[in-house]
Amino acid sequence: MALLRCLFLLAVLLPHRNAAVAAAASPHHGPAPHDYRDALTKSILFFEGQRSGKLPPSQRVSWRGDSGLSDGSSIKARNSPLLRVDLVGGYYDAGDNMKFGFPLAFSMTMLAWSVVEFGGLMKGELQHARDAVRWGSDYLLKATAHPDTVYVQVGDANRDHACWERPEDMDTPRTVYKVDPSTPGTDVAAETAAALAAASLVFRKSDPAYASRLVARAKRVFEFADKHRGTYSTRLSPYVCPYYCSYSGYQDELLWGAAWLHRATKNPTYLSYIQMNGQVLGADEQDNTFGWDNKHAGARILIAKAFLVQKVAALHEYKGHADSFICSMVPGTPTDQTQYTRGGLLFKLSDSNMQYVTSSSFLLLTYAKYLAFSKTTVSCGGAAVTPARLRAIARRQVDYLLGSNPMGMSYMVGYGAKYPRRIHHRASSLPSVAAHPARIGCSQGFTALYSGVANPNVLVGAVVGGPNLQDQFPDQRSDHEHSEPATYINAPLVGALAYLAHSYGQL
DSSP: OHHHHHHHHHHSOGGGHHHHHHHHOOOOOSOOSSOHHHHHHHHHHHHHHTBOBSOOTTOOOTTOOOBOTTTTTTOOOSSOTTOOOOOOOOBOOSSSSOEEHHHHHHHHHHHHHHHHHHGGGOGGGHHHHHHHHHHHHHHHHHHTOSTTOEEEEESOHHHHHTOOOOGGGOOSOOOEEEEBTTBOOHHHHHHHHHHHHHHHHHTTTTOHHHHHHHHHHHHHHHHHHHHSOOOHHHHSHHHHTTTSOOTTOSHHHHHHHHHHHHHHHOOHHHHHHHHHHTTTTTTTOOOOOOSSSOOHHHHHHHHHHHHHTTOOGGGTHHHHHHHHHHHTTOTTSTTOOOOBOTTSOBOSOSTTTHHHHHHHHHHHHHHHHHHHHHTOOEEETTEEEOHHHHHHHHHHHHHHHHTOSTTOOOSBTTSSSSOOSSOSOHHHHSOOTTTOOSOOOTTTTHHHHTOOSOOSSOOTTOBOOOOOTTSOOOOOTTOHHHHOOOHHHHHHHHHHHHHHHHHTTOO
């Protein structure tokens, strides 16, 4: 209970402690359809399988080894010969050996948000979740070590994707790409600022010095992002596209970054920034897809909290903006704009659709928490929608992911009896270094890519892209759209699982 209280003291004013706790925890009656606690444990463990760099003694995914130990060393500074760039660490975002800064930063923002909102319910998993956040935030501190510069990618994506090899064997170029005043990247820089600010909240009580360092860096990076405006994929298109182009522009990240800095600092400067720039930055746009590229929906929910929970009247309009997004996902209402499969899965895009399932579920549960605290509902075309209804929609999505679907398939590796065995993931699909000490070359690994046998290393907790619109999943390693896991799929799921495990008395 002490952990729970500490979490909410971060989020709301002290006099509101008991109300906030009640809003977060809404117990269910009856048997749980899934072991949400087991799924929570595994969803966090997944991040250890994605680690790059020198692995710590506490590493639990034992089949992974050290990798990328010279990342950053390729930088040769023409005007600063003593400049050292250390980019060792961080996460491989998905099934390749790339470190893409844009989705990595978003993953850390969402993982931190999971801990900020629901960490007080995690009990024994809280420290593992903090460790996962710190592994990412440590890397982002390195990537922003030099003023007016953010190192946004390590690796040549085209060369990397031309190989199928273990990260421990990597011999493709570890080229470093950056944004700076001459090559602006407002989107990736503002997302990085958001991640740093969100992470600072995770460590505010447990490591205040580290939290202060994170928030100070977040301020500096956001200032850079706002001052030198431009979309990072404009200048870096040959290197970051088509993998992680910024299709939605940078306005959403500026609003998102300002929202996180406002929450982390309570500095009125950021409140004024949101008030003055919100509409220009798309606060009321009807874009209802929330993911690594477009942050508008998340920003609306986050800012609405300041009004609903902290009673910041100046932000009252964001309740309407947030309601609009939420109502777009409520089936059976006049405002419903979301496609669902016949089996009941929210379906946005065929490529890695599960990322939208987990991010939307997290926003539904988080907004339900804010609404419950303020004793408020949502009006969706005249239909009153309660926090309980939002929680039920989110739970249905998580249950589908965990196996309550037409195929009886869990889309989390290692959870349940039936789950994907041939995921699109280099390290998982090739023998570990311990099992096969000899190097596996760039082209040698393609035999494994097209093999029909199960992956030799089980990447426990990995959530894949998921089934198609017909609720079908072929479980083919070469089908990256449906079989590839990613950090940004798992990050918001961590918070959703913590809530569900607690609500069913499993934590």
